[in-house]
Amino acid sequence: MTTLELLPRPKDAAPWRNRSKSLLTKIALASVLPVVLAIAIGKAFGIPGPITLLLVFLPLQLLASGLAALSTRGKRGVADSQLNVAVLFATTFVAIMLGSVLFSVVSFGLNAISPHFAYQNNVYVTSTTSLEYGGAGHALLGTVLVVGLAALIAVPVGIAVAVYLTETRGRFRGPVRFFAQSMSGLPSIVAGLFIFAVFVSTGISRPAGWLASSALVLLMLPTVIRMSEEVLKLVPGDLRSAALALGAPQRKAFFLVIMPAAKTGLVTAILLGIARIVGETAPLLLTMRVNPNTNVNVFSGDMSTLPTYIFAFLTAGFDTGRARSWAAAFLLLAVVGLIFGTARAISAKSIKK
Amino acid sequence: MNLQTQNSNIAVMDADSHLEARNIHVWFKERHVLSDVSLHFPTNSVTALIGPSGCGKSTFIRTLNRMHELIPGAGLAGSVYLDNEDIYAAGVDPVTIRLRVGMVFQKPNPFPTMTIKGNVLAGLRLSNRRTRDEDELVESCLNRASLWNEVKDRLDAPAGSLSGGQQQRLCIARSLALAPEVLLMDEPCSALDPGSTRRIEETIRELSSDMTVVIVTHNMQQAQRVSDQTAFFLAEEGQPGHVVEFGSTDNLFSSPNDPRTEDYVNGRFG
Ligand SMILES: Nc1ncnc2c1ncn2[C@@H]1O[C@H](COP(=O)(O)OP(=O)(O)OP(=O)(O)O)[C@@H](O)[C@H]1O
Numbered sequence: 128m129t130t131l132e133l134l135p136r137p138k139d140a141a142p143w144r145n146r147s148k149s150l151l152t153k154i155a156l157a158s159v160l161p162v163v164l165a166i167a168i169g170k171a172f173g174i175p176g177p178i179t180l181l182l183v184f185l186p187l188q189l190l191a192s193g194l195a196a197l198s199t200r201g202k203r204g205v206a207d208s209q210l211n212v213a214v215l216f217a218t219t220f221v222a223i224m225l226g227s228v229l230f231s232v233v234s235f236g237l238n239a240i241s242p243h244f245a246y247q248n249n250v251y252v253t254s255t256t257s258l259e260y261g262g263a264g265h266a267l268l269g270t271v272l273v274v275g276l277a278a279l280i281a282v283p284v285g286i287a288v289a290v291y292l293t294e295t296r297g298r299f300r301g302p303v304r305f306f307a308q309s310m311s312g313l314p315s316i317v318a319g320l321f322i323f324a325v326f327v328s329t330g331i332s333r334p335a336g337w338l339a340s341s342a343l344v345l346l347m348l349p350t351v352i353r354m355s356e357e358v359l360k361l362v363p364g365d366l367r368s369a370a371l372a373l374g375a376p377q378r379k380a381f382f383l384v385i386m387p388a389a390k391t392g393l394v395t396a397i398l399l400g401i402a403r404i405v406g407e408t409a410p411l412l413l414t415m416r417v418n419p420n421t422n423v424n425v426f427s428g429d430m431s432t433l434p435t436y437i438f439a440f441l442t443a444g445f446d447t448g449r450a451r452s453w454a455a456a457f458l459l460l461a462v463v464g465l466i467f468g469t470a471r472a473i474s475a476k477s478i479k480k
Numbered sequence: 481m482n483l484q485t486q487n488s489n490i491a492v493m494d495a496d497s498h499l500e501a502r503n504i505h506v507w508f509k510e511r512h513v514l515s516d517v518s519l520h521f522p523t524n525s526v527t528a529l530i531g532p533s534g535c536g537k538s539t540f541i542r543t544l545n546r547m548h549e550l551i552p553g554a555g556l557a558g559s560v561y562l563d564n565e566d567i568y569a570a571g572v573d574p575v576t577i578r579l580r581v582g583m584v585f586q587k588p589n590p591f592p593t594m595t596i597k598g599n600v601l602a603g604l605r606l607s608n609r610r611t612r613d614e615d616e617l618v619e620s621c622l623n624r625a626s627l628w629n630e631v632k633d634r635l636d637a638p639a640g641s642l643s644g645g646q647q648q649r650l651c652i653a654r655s656l657a658l659a660p661e662v663l664l665m666d667e668p669c670s671a672l673d674p675g676s677t678r679r680i681e682e683t684i685r686e687l688s689s690d691m692t693v694v695i696v697t698h699n700m701q702q703a704q705r706v707s708d709q710t711a712f713f714l715a716e717e718g719q720p721g722h723v724v725e726f727g728s729t730d731n732l733f734s735s736p737n738d739p740r741t742e743d744y745v746n747g748r749f750g
């Protein structure tokens with residue numbers, strides 16, 4: 128009997144990547160020509176860039192790809208190529224939009240930001256104070272506290288509601304689902320007004336961090352509920368049956384089998400929930416007062432947050448003030464990136480023994 | 481076996497049957513899919529359920545460990561006795577029933593978030609029980625499911641990395657780890673090669689020294705090799721499934737009472 132040798136994998140073990148020379152030339156032509164032509168036409172007739180992109184480049188690109196596909200793959204290839212171009216175009220379009228937003232925040236933000244900006248507070252600082260002094264540290268802390276408190280309430284409650292909707296046969300699933308769905312259409316300022324009306328107008332509490340958190344909970348809940356519900360619905364019924372058939376009580380089946388299977392999805396649900404509220408400004412303006420000083424007590428006293436800090440300096444209308452807004456926006460972006468990055472890293476941790 | 485064939489095609493047995501289904505009817509929504517099934521499973525016997533696809537075999541065994549009620553729209557009439565206690569009596573916790581009556585599903589369904597070893601031990605964790613020697617339990621269960629040799633070097637690999645047939649054997653090992661009194665197996669070998677099938681059949685024979693086994697199979701030879709008694713299910717067009725004939729395996733295959741049984745076991749039907 129001969130024994131088979133174990134071969135190392137060669138570098139190019141992907142024959143499906145090989146393309147013929149003529150195909151490569153056609154692809155190159157079909158991707159370069161429309162760009163060149165579109166630029167030439169746009170320049171010659173003085174058409175504004177975005178219009179050139181949409182009305183000159185896109186049709187040209189569709190035509191070029193269509194022809195290239197027709198000559199290499201025949202009629203069947205044409206439809207495929209058109210769809211490819213359309214999808215790629217739409218993707219690039221969105222990517223450019225998002226990229227330019229990201230780019231302006233990062234470039235303006237980096238211009239204005241300095242290390243002390245992340246921890247100093249705003250006492251004695253006005254819109255015209257030099258950027259050497261003061262920072263948004265107090266607002267950063269405020270955002271973390273207010274959003275943290277909101278998440279602390281909305282995440283368990285939201286997931287619990289989603290569990291009720293998917294894992295039980297409760298009688299009120301219909302109404303609850305309907306209610307959660309309608310809540311997701313709630314304008315954020317109404318959430319703020321509601322909390323204001325219930326707590327501030329009645330004299331129960333002065334504006335404070337926890338009121339802002341309550342308003343944010345109202346906004347975060349529907350997102351967390353809907354997303355978690357969809358994610359839990361994706362867990363195969365087979366797994367539930369398997370766990371229950373092993374004599375697991377429902378609670379155990381959920382925590383040991385269903386939740387781990389839905390873990391990454393649930394983390395996404397939480398992140399989307401946080402993303403929904405972290406930049407909210409309107410409800411915060413109604414439920415808490417800005418405070419240039421640092422306040423760590425969410426239950427009493429005034430407190431600033433990054434969105435309200437940005438809002439205040441933007442509306443004041445001086446260049447240094449605007450620079451502070453950009454710096455704070457960059458800070459907010461960095462915080463969100465940090466939260467999302469860690470959450471992803473945690474949820475990607477591998478399987479349990 | 482204490483089987484006495486009466487005038488009817490249904491064998492009747494004495495009082496000490498381990499598990500017994502009496503006059504089971506099943507509905508899904510308004511559709512009547514199983515009619516008047518009465519079968520009994522003596523202690524430590526192996527019973528094969530045979531019959532064409534869609535006649536209600538899987539549905540029937542799911543009524544035996546209260547998995548049936550988890551299907552939305554499911555309906556049931558009749559009773560199931562486990563050691564002479566009605567498992568559908570008011571106040572009986574389905575969890576305790578499922579611990580005593582284990583089940584292997586038609587489709588392999590290992591837990592993808594757990595390792596191979598974790599899957600074998602999952603039943604214990606899920607039911608809050610412990611064992612003195614986990615490694616020994618894992619090895620013996622995987623051995624009996626004829627999977628040990630293939631996975632002994634990668635017990636910590638995710639269960640999803642196994643082939644379909646390996647996953648099915650893992651599910652068998654997972655049920656064995658709980659040492660149930662009754663084991664329901666729904667076509668456990670349908671995805672397995674002849675070698676593993678033979679090994680599983682040996683395991684079933686071994687198990688029957690201290691377990692009551694109910695196995696659904698489309699393989700007539702397998703039914704004859706492993707079972708003491710056999711029930712033939714049939715759903716004629718527009719009718720609910722029912723048991724055409726139930727008796728000792730030898731009788732049912734060599735001298736069936738019903739022509740439909742004879743046609744089916746000889747492959748002329750269904
Ligand atoms: N969840 C369900 N909802 C509605 N009808 C169902 C459901 N499960 C099964 N049925 C119906 O009940 C009947 C019996 O199905 P069952 O799965 O018990 O058949 P089976 O004998 O196990 O078939 P097979 O040998 O193909 O596994 C079929 O007509 C099927 O359509």
Ligand SMILES: [Mg+2]
Nearest residue numbers: 537538586666
């Ligand atoms: Mg079946």
